[in-house]
Amino acid sequence: MSHSAAPTDERLSRHEFLTLLHERLRPRTYLEVGVSTGRSLALSSVPRVGVDPAYRIETELEGDVTLARTTSDEYFATTDPKDRLGGPVELAFIDGMHVFEYALRDFVNVEKHCRWSSVVVFDDMLPRNVDEAARDRHTLAWTGDVFWVAEVLRRYRPDLTVLPVDTVPTGVVVVLGADPSSTVLQDHYQEILDQYVHDDPQPVPDAILRRQDAWDARTLIRRPVWGLLHRGDRPWRRRERGLAEIQEALHQPDDYRRRRRAAREKAQHVVRNVRAGRVRPGTTPVAPAETPADTAQSLLAATTQAGLEAPRRIALLARGRRPALAREIRALRPGIKVVQVDARARAADVRLALASAGRLDAVVDLTPDRDGRAARARELLPHVRKGGVLVLPDAAGGDGVDVRTIPTLARVGVHGTHLWLRACHNAAEVESFFAERGFEVLFPEDYPIAEQAQLFRFARDVAGFGGSAMFNVAFATEPARVCLISAETYSPQNEAMIAAANGHRLTMVWCHADVPHGSGTGVDSRMHTPFTFDFDREGAFLKRVLDEPLPA
Numbered sequence: 001m002s003h004s005a006a007p008t009d010e011r012l013s014r015h016e017f018l019t020l021l022h023e024r025l026r027p028r029t030y031l032e033v034g035v036s037t038g039r040s041l042a043l044s045s046v047p048r049v050g051v052d053p054a055y056r057i058e059t060e061l062e063g064d065v066t067l068a069r070t071t072s073d074e075y076f077a078t079t080d081p082k083d084r085l086g087g088p089v090e091l092a093f094i095d096g097m098h099v100f101e102y103a104l105r106d107f108v109n110v111e112k113h114c115r116w117s118s119v120v121v122f123d124d125m126l127p128r129n130v131d132e133a134a135r136d137r138h139t140l141a142w143t144g145d146v147f148w149v150a151e152v153l154r155r156y157r158p159d160l161t162v163l164p165v166d167t168v169p170t171g172v173v174v175v176l177g178a179d180p181s182s183t184v185l186q187d188h189y190q191e192i193l194d195q196y197v198h199d200d201p202q203p204v205p206d207a208i209l210r211r212q213d214a215w216d217a218r219t220l221i222r223r224p225v226w227g228l229l230h231r232g233d234r235p236w237r238r239r240e241r242g243l244a245e246i247q248e249a250l251h252q253p254d255d256y257r258r259r260r261r262a263a264r265e266k267a268q269h270v271v272r273n274v275r276a277g278r279v280r281p282g283t284t285p286v287a288p289a290e291t292p293a294d295t296a297q298s299l300l301a302a303t304t305q306a307g308l309e310a311p312r313r314i315a316l317l318a319r320g321r322r323p324a325l326a327r328e329i330r331a332l333r334p335g336i337k338v339v340q341v342d343a344r345a346r347a348a349d350v351r352l353a354l355a356s357a358g359r360l361d362a363v364v365d366l367t368p369d370r371d372g373r374a375a376r377a378r379e380l381l382p383h384v385r386k387g388g389v390l391v392l393p394d395a396a397g398g399d400g401v402d403v404r405t406i407p408t409l410a411r412v413g414v415h416g417t418h419l420w421l422r423a424c425h426n427a428a429e430v431e432s433f434f435a436e437r438g439f440e441v442l443f444p445e446d447y448p449i450a451e452q453a454q455l456f457r458f459a460r461d462v463a464g465f466g467g468s469a470m471f472n473v474a475f476a477t478e479p480a481r482v483c484l485i486s487a488e489t490y491s492p493q494n495e496a497m498i499a500a501a502n503g504h505r506l507t508m509v510w511c512h513a514d515v516p517h518g519s520g521t522g523v524d525s526r527m528h529t530p531f532t533f534d535f536d537r538e539g540a541f542l543k544r545v546l547d548e549p550l551p552a
């Protein structure tokens with residue numbers, strides 16, 4: 001496949017390409033091996049680290065820059081760049097010693113500090129002639145033999161996406177899909193050197209000299225992959241799914257855009273529906289109150305407004321006890337039980353105190369811990385009864401609180417992934433089948449984790465595809481039915497465990513797998529194989545499962 005369309009004089013230089021990459025990817029951290037005068041380092045303004053034993057900065061560098069005057073091998077042996085950057089490297093530029101094994105080691109070292117969504121760019125990967133590619137430099141313009149790194153990555157790390165880019169003068173290679181836990185390159189280091197270190201003149205493959213597989217830089221920059229990688233820092237985004245999305249965003253950009261647009265619209269639609277029918281608007285601000293009596297009054301007024309007429313049992317989660325507030329609440333609602341839970345206790349003790357309080361009508365979180373709001377919502381949710389309310393610190397950061405009714409979706413259908421990874425080829429048809437039966441079909445990963453938990457919390461009936469965030473049924477603790485549609489090669493141990501713990505009735509609907517039992521190159525290919533739901537073979541069974549009345 002060739003993506004190189006631009007005539008020579010219109011091609012981007014490496015620095016122009018990097019400039020656009022910074023704009024599109026918006027990395028939060030940057031690392032550079034080989035700084036020289038600082039020209040490429042100056043293209044970034046986020047926290048960054050530059051390593052070079054002989055840099056001589058001639059460019060103004062603004063912001064949070066750390067320079068290490070040492071070789072990259074020495075630097076990585078003694079330093080963790082994440083300490084300076086405050087997190088993983090999101091964009092790396094490897095442009096140090098232009099000899100194959102140095103660049104390979106630079107990649108091995110850099111990858112350890114990446115996440116799957118990081119981008120690693122190598123400079124000088126497309127030499128124009130054999131002289132330029134010599135290990136032993138004898139020309140003015142010099143790439144060295146670093147181009148072999150791309151060959152090695154393709155052969156030893158097929159999980160990575162290696163993209164040569166037609167920049168002037170000497171091309172770059174972009175590597176996507178890093179795996180910081182991989183040791184393949186280290187484990188085969190000597191074997192790789194034995195094969196790829198050649199005496200000069202280098203046998204540079206013709207395809208490299210002709211830039212046969214190189215992307216036109218502008219085309220690559222316009223692919224919708226950079227936003228996807230930018231969002232890769234979200235903890236619920238997994239590498240497996242990310243790798244599949246990278247492929248789609250690069251090679252079927254229109255499909256990718258359509259799918260994202262549809263998922264966004266669907267999510268908005270579901271949220272609107274949920275809000276209109278079952279969830280009161282998220283926020284009922286409670287004015288800051290001077291006295292415990294005022295606080296009690298405004299809290300109870302807010303819970304009434306959120307649909308909870310007469311709470312009988314509520315928990316107050318606060319740093320320390322609030323006896324005066326509890327007294328005032330009891331005075332306003334005689335007979336109400338107020339359980340006080342000290343948020344300063346260990347998390348396990350907080351959970352135990354809430355669990356032993358029984359099913360609660362409301363849990364009021366009075367801790368000022370706004371950062372932990374989503375985590376807190378997820379923790380508290382299981383203790384609130386159906387139709388109850390959760391009172392959380394104000395998301396807007398004011399002095400009030402948010403009062404939210406717990407949504408009660410009865411039937412949740414889970415979208416297929418639409419990607420090669422455990423994708424159901426005819427997912428849309430199966431989803432319509434769910435929708436006709438009153439399931440709200442949604443894609444959990446479109447929601448923050450606390451909302452995912454909330455959406456599944458009271459679902460009595462969940463149906464979806466293996467590999468599409470169906471583990472959310474862990475949050476479905478009402479006695480529920482779970483129907484999992486999957487390739488017949490999938491092994492549903494986790495779903496079975498969750499079903500046993502939560503008391504679900506789990507029904508598996510097995511489908512034809514693209515990679516059948518006993519074939520494929522390993523467990524992964526069988527576990528993750530796409531599959532087809534055969535309406536002739538399994539349709540009647542699925543209908544019977546979904547149409548059967550739920551146990552009371």
Ligand SMILES: C[S@@+](CC[C@H](N)C(=O)[O-])C[C@H]1O[C@@H](n2cnc3c(N)ncnc32)[C@H](O)[C@@H]1O
Pocket residue numbers: 033034035036037038039040041051052053054055070071072073095096097098102
């Ligand atoms: C081509 S220049 C870098 C240019 C710079 N990235 C830019 O685009 O503006 C290569 C640099 O790599 C540095 N270098 C050489 N060996 C190195 C090593 N082992 N580790 C890190 N940097 C090295 C050299 O000192 C030189 O300044």
